[in-house]
Amino acid sequence: MPVVSRDAARYPPGMPEREPAICLRAVDYSETSQVLQFLTRNAGVLSLMGKGTKRPKSSTGGAVDLLAEGELVFIAKKREGLGVLVEFTESVSRRSLRTHAVALNAALYALELAGESLAENDPHPDVFDLLHNVLVRLAEPNVPVPAVMAYFQWRLLRNVGLLGQMHACTGCGVGASGGPGRVYFSSAQGGLLCGVCERPVAQKIRVDEQALAGLAALAAAEAGHKANLADPQARAVLRLLDYHVTYQLGHRLRMSRHVIE
Numbered sequence: 001m002p003v004v005s006r007d008a009a010r011y012p013p014g015m016p017e018r019e020p021a022i023c024l025r026a027v028d029y030s031e032t033s034q035v036l037q038f039l040t041r042n043a044g045v046l047s048l049m050g051k052g053t054k055r056p057k058s059s060t061g062g063a064v065d066l067l068a069e070g071e072l073v074f075i076a077k078k079r080e081g082l083g084v085l086v087e088f089t090e091s092v093s094r095r096s097l098r099t100h101a102v103a104l105n106a107a108l109y110a111l112e113l114a115g116e117s118l119a120e121n122d123p124h125p126d127v128f129d130l131l132h133n134v135l136v137r138l139a140e141p142n143v144p145v146p147a148v149m150a151y152f153q154w155r156l157l158r159n160v161g162l163l164g165q166m167h168a169c170t171g172c173g174v175g176a177s178g179g180p181g182r183v184y185f186s187s188a189q190g191g192l193l194c195g196v197c198e199r200p201v202a203q204k205i206r207v208d209e210q211a212l213a214g215l216a217a218l219a220a221a222e223a224g225h226k227a228n229l230a231d232p233q234a235r236a237v238l239r240l241l242d243y244h245v246t247y248q249l250g251h252r253l254r255m256s257r258h259v260i261e
């Protein structure tokens with residue numbers, strides 16, 4: 001399917017653009033219309049008015065749901081207000097995902113995290129690809145949900161520049177597990193803290209052995225090495241990165257309580 005990239009110089013205002021897109025939010029606006037938020041591959045997050053999208057014979061074939069992925073044709077907003085959805089053709093079936101509660105909750109967490117981490121109209125093709133990949137993965141049978149989600153959190157936060165210092169103490173640079181005492185993580189300080197540097201820092205959480213092993217496995221995976229992220233390690237990393245996300249956003253994600261143990 002041809003991908004038309006967003007290029008202001010080539011497309012005068014008001015010309016329809018075409019993008020691969022995933023629906024992040026869908027709010028009923030009227031009996032027949034929706035306000036929809038999409039993550040597009042090359043135009044970032046867009047909020048669009050979907051006039052008549054809920055009509056069965058509309059250009060979307062009926063109401064657009066969260067997680068729906070396909071080809072979006074839209075007219076970008078001028079300055080204020082919403083852009084306009086022209087057409088949306090769903091191309092990826094999310095049926096198996098929607099019937100598996102654990103994977104579905106994880107998928108909705110991934111949507112929320114992606115949407116909250118990005119500003120509108122700020123293209124992040126890598127984040128689109130990450131979200132696409134995690135949704136595909138979560139739909140597979142017997143998927144290790146915590147490991148898939150921990151990897152997604154890590155990669156997404158890295159991509160938007162919010163991950164923080166994850167391999168050494170932010171205070172003194174000593175390797176995460178090399179210093180004396182317990183290891184902590186502080187969102188306010190932007191990363192790990194060794195047993196010495198953590199003392200004067202009030203805003204921090206403990207990083208246990210499982211979380212440290214999980215972080216090491218994720219760093220190895222990121223460096224292209226084969227790494228196994230065991231379930232307890234993945235869950236510990238999920239908790240740590242969810243805490244970090246909460247601090248960065250200033251509020252907890254709505255889906256956190258369904259996904260983080």
Ligand SMILES: [Zn+2]
Nearest residue numbers: 169172194197
């Ligand atoms: Zn230190």
